[in-house]
Amino acid sequence: MLELDKLVKLVGDGIEAVVTALGLGPTWVTLVQLIVAALVVVVFAALVVLFLVWWERKVSARFQMRLGPMRVGWHGTIQTIADALKLLQKELITPANVDRGIYFWAPVVTFVAAMAVYVTVPFGKGLIVRDLNIGILYILSITTFTVIGLLMAGWSSNNKYALLGGFRSAAQVVSYEVPMALAIVAVVMLTQTLSMGEIVSQQAKFYQWYIWRQPLGFLIYLVAATAECNRTPFDLPEADSELVAGFVTEYSGMKFAMFFLAEFLNMFTVAAIATTLFFGGWNGPFLPSWMWFLIKTLAGVFVLMWFRWTYPRLRVDQLMSFAWKFLLPLAFINIVLTGLGIYIFRP
Amino acid sequence: MDTISLAFYALAFLIIAAAIFVVTSKNIFHSAIYLILALFGVAGIYVLLQAPFLAAAQVLIYVGAVSMLMIFAIMLTARIADQTIRHTNEQVPTGLLVSLGLLAVIVYSLWQTPFAISSDPMPEGAGGTLGKLLLTQFALPFEIVSVLLLGALIGAVVIAKKDSVRREPEAPMTPLPKSAEKVAG
Amino acid sequence: MPDVFALQAPPRYEIEDDDLLINIPAPPEKYSGAYLTETYKVNMGPQHPSTHGVLRLELTMDGEVVLSIRPHIGYLHRCFEKHAENLPYAGIVPYTDRMDYLAGLSQNMSFAVAVERLMGIKVPERVEYIRVIICELQRIASHLVAFGTYGLDMGAFTPFLWAFRDREMILDLFEWLTGARLLYNYIWVGGLARDLPEGWVAKTREFLDYFEPKINDFNDLLSYNHIFITRTANVGILPPEVAISYGVTGPNLRGSGVDWDLRRDDPYSIYDRFKWNVALGKGRFGPIGSCWDRYWVRIEEMAESVKICRQALEGLPEGDVHETIPRKARPPKGDVYARTESPRGELGYYVISDGSDVPLRCKARSPCFTAISSLNAVVQHAKKPMLIADVVATVASYDIVLGEVDR
Numbered sequence: 001m002l003e004l005d006k007l008v009k010l011v012g013d014g015i016e017a018v019v020t021a022l023g024l025g026p027t028w029v030t031l032v033q034l035i036v037a038a039l040v041v042v043v044f045a046a047l048v049v050l051f052l053v054w055w056e057r058k059v060s061a062r063f064q065m066r067l068g069p070m071r072v073g074w075h076g077t078i079q080t081i082a083d084a085l086k087l088l089q090k091e092l093i094t095p096a097n098v099d100r101g102i103y104f105w106a107p108v109v110t111f112v113a114a115m116a117v118y119v120t121v122p123f124g125k126g127l128i129v130r131d132l133n134i135g136i137l138y139i140l141s142i143t144t145f146t147v148i149g150l151l152m153a154g155w156s157s158n159n160k161y162a163l164l165g166g167f168r169s170a171a172q173v174v175s176y177e178v179p180m181a182l183a184i185v186a187v188v189m190l191t192q193t194l195s196m197g198e199i200v201s202q203q204a205k206f207y208q209w210y211i212w213r214q215p216l217g218f219l220i221y222l223v224a225a226t227a228e229c230n231r232t233p234f235d236l237p238e239a240d241s242e243l244v245a246g247f248v249t250e251y252s253g254m255k256f257a258m259f260f261l262a263e264f265l266n267m268f269t270v271a272a273i274a275t276t277l278f279f280g281g282w283n284g285p286f287l288p289s290w291m292w293f294l295i296k297t298l299a300g301v302f303v304l305m306w307f308r309w310t311y312p313r314l315r316v317d318q319l320m321s322f323a324w325k326f327l328l329p330l331a332f333i334n335i336v337l338t339g340l341g342i343y344i345f346r347p
Numbered sequence: 348m349d350t351i352s353l354a355f356y357a358l359a360f361l362i363i364a365a366a367i368f369v370v371t372s373k374n375i376f377h378s379a380i381y382l383i384l385a386l387f388g389v390a391g392i393y394v395l396l397q398a399p400f401l402a403a404a405q406v407l408i409y410v411g412a413v414s415m416l417m418i419f420a421i422m423l424t425a426r427i428a429d430q431t432i433r434h435t436n437e438q439v440p441t442g443l444l445v446s447l448g449l450l451a452v453i454v455y456s457l458w459q460t461p462f463a464i465s466s467d468p469m470p471e472g473a474g475g476t477l478g479k480l481l482l483t484q485f486a487l488p489f490e491i492v493s494v495l496l497l498g499a500l501i502g503a504v505v506i507a508k509k510d511s512v513r514r515e516p517e518a519p520m521t522p523l524p525k526s527a528e529k530v531a532g
Numbered sequence: 533m534p535d536v537f538a539l540q541a542p543p544r545y546e547i548e549d550d551d552l553l554i555n556i557p558a559p560p561e562k563y564s565g566a567y568l569t570e571t572y573k574v575n576m577g578p579q580h581p582s583t584h585g586v587l588r589l590e591l592t593m594d595g596e597v598v599l600s601i602r603p604h605i606g607y608l609h610r611c612f613e614k615h616a617e618n619l620p621y622a623g624i625v626p627y628t629d630r631m632d633y634l635a636g637l638s639q640n641m642s643f644a645v646a647v648e649r650l651m652g653i654k655v656p657e658r659v660e661y662i663r664v665i666i667c668e669l670q671r672i673a674s675h676l677v678a679f680g681t682y683g684l685d686m687g688a689f690t691p692f693l694w695a696f697r698d699r700e701m702i703l704d705l706f707e708w709l710t711g712a713r714l715l716y717n718y719i720w721v722g723g724l725a726r727d728l729p730e731g732w733v734a735k736t737r738e739f740l741d742y743f744e745p746k747i748n749d750f751n752d753l754l755s756y757n758h759i760f761i762t763r764t765a766n767v768g769i770l771p772p773e774v775a776i777s778y779g780v781t782g783p784n785l786r787g788s789g790v791d792w793d794l795r796r797d798d799p800y801s802i803y804d805r806f807k808w809n810v811a812l813g814k815g816r817f818g819p820i821g822s823c824w825d826r827y828w829v830r831i832e833e834m835a836e837s838v839k840i841c842r843q844a845l846e847g848l849p850e851g852d853v854h855e856t857i858p859r860k861a862r863p864p865k866g867d868v869y870a871r872t873e874s875p876r877g878e879l880g881y882y883v884i885s886d887g888s889d890v891p892l893r894c895k896a897r898s899p900c901f902t903a904i905s906s907l908n909a910v911v912q913h914a915k916k917p918m919l920i921a922d923v924v925a926t927v928a929s930y931d932i933v934l935g936e937v938d939r
Contacts, residue, residue: 027350064693102380137403144411148383151418155376160574163422164596164920170419174412192475232687233759310753312760313687315921316596 003288005126011036037129041118049264053080055298056264056305063309090253095158098250102156107251107258110149114262116142117269122196124282124290135196136188139273140181143228146262147173153259154247165246168236168316172227175323176234180224182331186217186338187277200281211278213341216334218278220327222303225274227323229266232308236316271300355395362388375421383414400477571599574920578607582685582924585934587904589923597917601908605901608938616894621647621721621861624894629715631896632936634677637670637706638874640719645800646870646881647721650863658851659723660802664844665736666709666718668837672743673702674875675783675830675837678931682827683754685928686763691754698746701739708732722857733845740838740845747835755831764827765818767918768910768926772821778906781899782877783833784930787813787826794873801872806843808836819915823929830931862889876900876931896939900932 012033019029054069054077061068069076094103120135122128132138147170154166187210191199203209211218227234236246248259275281275296284292314322365385372378386409393402481489574591577583586607592599612631616624628643629636641663648655680695703713708729710718718725754760770780775788785792793810795803811832813825863885871880877899884893910926911918918926 060689064690065697066693099374099376102377132399134399134403137400137407141403141406141411144407144415147415148410148418151415151422152380155418155422160572167419167422167596170415174415174419177411235687309690311688312683312754312757312763313921314759315763316919318762 003125004290005124008126034129038119041129042115044123045115045118045265045268046261048268049261050080050084052264052268052301053083055301059302059305060309063306084257087253087257092255093250093252095250097158099156099158102152103250106149106153106156107255107262108149109152110146110262111258111265113142113145113149114265114269116145117265120196121269121272122200122276122281122293124288124293127282127290128197131195131197133193133195136184136194136199136273136277139269140177140184143266143269144173144177146266149262150247153251157247157250159250161245162247162249165249169230169247171316172230172234172236172319172323175320176224176227176327179220179323179327179331180228182328182335183214183217183221183224184277186331186334187214189335189338189342190214196276196281200276200283203280204283206280209278209280214278214334214338216330217338218274220331220334221274221277224323224327225270226304226307227319229263229270229304231267231304233311233314234319235308235313236319267301267304268297271297271304274300351395355392358388358391358395361385362392376418379414379418379421382417383410386410386414576920576923578604582928584681584927584932587927587932587934587937589907589927591920591923593920596919598911598920598923601911601923603904603907605904605934605937608934610935610939612896612939613894616891618890620889621863621891624891625720626715626717628896629717630935631898631939632874632876632879632900632933633714634933635670635674635875636714636716637666637718638674638872638879640716641667641801642870642872642874642879643881644719644721645872646868646883647861647863649870650866650868650883650885651722651858651861653722653856653858655723655856656851656853657802657849658727659853659856661844661848662724662728662853663719663801664803664806665841665848666706668841668844669702669705669736671837671875672834673699673706674931675834676702678830678875679750679754679827679834682928682931685924686754686760688754688757688760691750694746694750694753698743701742705732705736705739708735720857721861723855724853727853733848736841737845740841744835744838747831750831755828761817761824763921764823764925764929765816766822766916767922768823768826768929769819769913769915770821770826770906770910771913774906774909774913775821778909779902780877780906781902782873782875783811783829784826784877784899784903786811787829787929788821789813789815789825794871794878798871800870803840805847806840808839808843811836823925826929826931860889862887867893871897874899876933876936877903896936898936898939900930900934900937903930903932904937 015033015036016029019032057079058068058075069079072079072082094100117139119129120132120138122131150169150173151166154162154164154169157163187199188194190210190213191202193199230236248256251259272293275293279296279300281296282289282293284295287295362385365381365388368381369378369385372381387406390402390405390410393399393405571592571594574593575588576591577588578586583589588604588607590602590604592602610630612627615627619627625640625643628639632639676695676699680692680699683689683691683695706716706718707713709732710716710725712718770784770788772788772790775785775790780788781792789812791810791812794800796810811829813820813822813829815822815825816828817824863883865885865887867882867884869880869882871878873879878897879899880897882893882895882897883891886892907923907926907930911923914922
């Protein structure tokens with residue numbers, strides 16, 4: 001079948017042979033292997049974003065009874081590439097009185113944080129850059145940098161709307177990170193490991209998926225994760241009817257595109273984590289593992305798009321009280337229930 | 348020099364440079380950003396020490412929560428972010444004395460401590476062991492620290508809330524338009 | 533040549549502070565005074581996606597809490613009233629279209645009614661029926677925009693395109709009838725520009741049959757959405773007495789539960805012949821007069837307009853629509869104030885004639901202008917702190933058209 005793990009091994013061995021032939025030590029072998037893997041992941045992420053942007057436009061069009069992009073390529077498939085080329089050509093405007101250094105670095109930080117997550121996402125059998133033994137904790141911690149980037153953008157833009165957008169994103173992400181982490185903790189209590197690869201291999205059979213043992217945890221995760229990646233109904237940091245464009249108000253061209261890319265990458269990440277933790281990761285019959293992973297993850301992304309094109313937006317205080325007064329107690333209840341379940345059903 | 352040492356010195360340089368910028372930067376928001384950089388560098392040191400769990404916790408707690416709250420406080424505090432602030436005050440000699448004293452103490456203790464080098468292999472999945480220890484052997488310190496933090500939290504709310512102070516608007520909210528003043532004579 | 537220096541200087545007005553300021557600042561201790569914070573100002577607009585045109589709102593803010601709103605208007609002022617003083621009556625009609633560009637026919641109608649009253653013209657039955665049909669269709673089209681943009685302002689994108697899909701059909705009908713899609717110049721003084729084309733009535737019936745069940749779809753998508761209700765039901769409350777004191781009219785007044793509809797209470801044209809209900813805000817999910825109530829009045833009015841349209845199509849008589857159009861409109865000396873129920877409320881034209889073929893004075897009473905005036909009152913009467921998002925919700929629930937406010 002079309003499994004890719006053989007290919008990956010082949011390439012890895014090839015690199016090892018070449019680097020060793022050049023007379024360099026094993027550290028260099030690992031380094032070169034990691035660099036190649038990182039490049040592959042970056043290219044993959046770029047392709048994912050290209051696809052997701054096109055798909056989002058098509059999905060939204062269907063929800064709204066229109067066609068969406070149709071002109072560039074078959075059903076507008078290469079529309080996104082055209083848009084990306086347009087964005088590349090645009091002037092990078094730096095408004096007066098912005099904090100130049102921070103203004104420049106904000107999109108970089110956001111984008112790199114969104115990208116760094118992919119180090120430990122299991123894309124398929126043998127397709128994981130580094131199966132860190134703190135995998136899920138690593139993802140949780142590295143995503144916090146996204147918010148730092150948003151805050152930097154909001155603060156440095158010298159714009160009230162951007163500043164308010166920055167406030168909102170910080171408050172929102174700090175609030176929703178807690179129930180999200182607690183929902184993940186409940187799963188980790190069952191898996192007894194933080195490693196993403198291990199978690200996937202525990203869910204080999206359909207009935208072993210953690211969604212069956214953690215339905216509440218999955219719902220909490222889904223809601224909190226939607227808030228984490230600033231999607232409707234939690235898209236307050238960039239609520240266009242209130243804050244124009246929130247923290248990206250002053251950005252243009254490729255800097256804007258980097259925020260945009262980060263948003264779509266985050267959406268994919270959220271769905272990928274949901275797939276790994278709750279839906280058996282790349283496990284599945286007949287099809288190659290990476291295809292199963294993609295199918296499950298894109299289904300998750302579709303749910304997020306469904307939310308976006310159906311729901312109105314919450315208000316700031318409603319958002320906060322929902323997180324602290326409803327979601328957080330629910331997450332604690334879930335943890336207590338999980339603990340009780342482990343205590344009763346496990347020797 | 349092997350790669351590990353190289354990485355260590357690079358990280359150490361990053362941390363120290365960032366730390367110096369934290370103290371000398373005139374803009375307090377910049378200080379906060381440099382602090383995040385320094386804390387992130389410390390996480391890198393943890394990774395070099397093969398303590399990835401600690402590194403992740405460092406990033407999650409210091410970068411994700413503590414620094415973010417600091418930035419939040421800076422952004423919400425009136426006008427503090429607009430201004431350039433002097434970080435030194437009139438008592439430079441005293442400060443120098445105190446910090447030199449502190450440095451001497453640290454160096455002395457570093458010198459005196461016999462750092463035992465364990466030959467045991469690194470435990471896999473330190474998270475589980477840490478969790479067990481926190482909830483069994485070190486349950487009491489863990490709880491005490493939690494209560495302390497809770498106290499700090501409530502204290503902050505109490506300090507921030509000033510019931511008796513009534514806010515007076517500094518200037519008239521909307522000044523009369525120039526044209527209107529002219530007409531009014 | 534007149535001696536310009538001999539002309540009298542304009543009168544000097546003594547302007548007091550109170551004339552210019554709308555009760556600023558609000559008492560801050562009501563909800564946020566306990567914390568030592570700093571107020572600042574945000575200019576919302578004139579280029580802002582949710583001010584529905586070029587309206588500038590000066591918001592005095594405390595964090596995200598809005599303490600007061602001061603609307604600034606005039607960015608779209610096109611001197612309609614002055615234009616009207618230099619144009620023959622028939623020539624003013626196209627200008628009325630441009631005031632409320634979402635409901636041009638209702639504006640035509642109101643002006644025509646005013647001049648006809650001044651001249652004492654009784655228009656043929658067929659004209660009256662056609663006027664009612666197209667004005668009600670126009671009301672549906674206008675309320676569809678209100679519904680769609682309200683969804684947009686609440687962050688839901690899909691309702692907007694659903695609404696525009698159905699509005700498009702009405703616009704197609706209008707295009708067929710009048711030749712224009714936005715600025716119609718169709719209802720003339722004393723009659724109509726042209727008669728109904730063949731097959732128009734059947735197509736309109738078809739549309740009404742198609743559209744009536746769609747209202748339920750809208751409700752399923754937006755009206756009963758839990759998030760939407762929490763966003764709007766306790767927000768932007770305009771108490772009935774405040775609404776009356778500010779002269780708020782139309783769906784905004786009815787949203788506050790005041791049973792007042794000019795089509796029923798001061799019937800013009802032939803509205804007294806039809807059976808329909810006046811939609812009222814009932815405070816279903818919160819206090820009466822909330823944003824949701826105003827929104828809901830519009831949804832219900834669309835259904836009621838369908839009813840009126842159906843009845844009018846039933847009773848449509850034969851006749852000549854050009855019969856009573858005067859060759860040159862020269863109303864006798866005198867003045868008249870005629871008011872009609874436009875989709876936005878009481879639209880009135882006060883016309884003074886000196887007997888010539890141009891009016892001496894023509895004043896339009898704009899329903900949106902009064903609605904905007906009450907914005908600050910909504911903030912001051914709010915029981916809970918009002919956020920920027922609530923300002924957006926309130927402004928959008930007023931369904932204002934800046935072309936009409938500024939004229």
